[in-house]
Amino acid sequence: MLRVVIAEDAVLLRAGLTEILTRGGHEVAAAVGDATALAEAVEAHRPDVVITDVRMPPDFRDEGLRAALDLRARYDPLPVLVLSQYVATAYATQLLTGGGQAGLGYLLKDRVGEVGEFLDALRRVAEGRTVIDPEVVRVLLGRRTAATPLDRLTPREREVLGLMAEGFTNQGIAHRLHVTEASVVKHAGNIFMKLDLDPAEGNRRVLAVLAHLRGGPD
Template identity: 70%
Template sequence: MRVVIAEDAVLLREGLIGLLERFGHTVAAAVGDAPSLVEAVEEHRPDVVVTDVRMPPGFSDEGLRAALELRRARPAPAVLVLSQYVEQTYAAELLDSGGGAGVGYLLKDRVGDVREFVDALGRVAAGGTVVDPEVVRQLLRRPRDPLLRLTPREREVLALIAEGRSNASIAGALFVTEAAVAKHIAGIFTKLDLPPAADGNRRVLAVLAYLRRQ
């Protein structure tokens, strides 16, 4: 994969470069602020972009805004946003961009779990959706939500879908058969009123249904 990194803390930027190169990926550019990110993406056309939320010049949410701007392009580049905190507002904005495919929102801490992080980045680059487990956990805490209709097992499955996992990977994580996972997913789609004919990736729509139910 060819990756463009935007992170203003030098320590982390260097760490991310080392980590990605170790797993055999190419870092096309590593920049320290939002305007340079937009330029670097135009220049290098990477497979995936990794960006911090808070960056110069204003140290507010420039990285996120740059990511949203990039996502408006056609075709939209895959973007993984790293955030110091879980902000549902940010997550919802990101997942709404470009149809929710090829986008990820992770807590910055997750880069510590290097293998999982690189896997998640790969899923985003391949057009998947990755949402931090913490976002999902917060959403699942609302028992009065219409999502109450989901069984605990279905909620577990939805949480794993949100992480961008395949049926096989979900089956492995829950120690059940793939057929059982498929059954749970069908249940989720029905309960969230996502008919089979709906356009777009229904897995992404299921995650979006979660995030919009605020």
């Protein structure tokens, strides 16, 4: 059972998330509608994981993401799952490349197809893993205007990297791509070599890869 704080300004969606989590066996310690209340709820309840939207009152811009950045800095490790309708490129890149020891997720609301998938993503984030929607990766990759080490990757290596970003293990990637686990290990090794990454870094390898995306315009 996870102790969860939800920040979502849409009343019906907030109630729906509360119901889904409760039915999934988790405890919703607080469900709030703005970034200020989110900070207060985290201070009061010290949850296992936070679920937050991007746009919230008063300005409906990036208040949720900015709050997530602040909370992760203050309460590291604090797993955060961002559940949004769009990719807020500037703060998303900052969040995803900001380091920290806690799990991190960024999912798009209209691409979450099943309750089971959502609960599984939440569990992985709470366990300290990184779960990023492939569309988020695509948008952030599209922001790059100059050549980066990512350009060295083959199409297959990009597929493997995308599944890494979603939090899949080597075994899970092999299943999704219908290849052997040994093949995935080889592709991963090539990725680490081409991007000058240490393969022992765990989830930090995904954040290190995403750090290469910071060069594009907002």
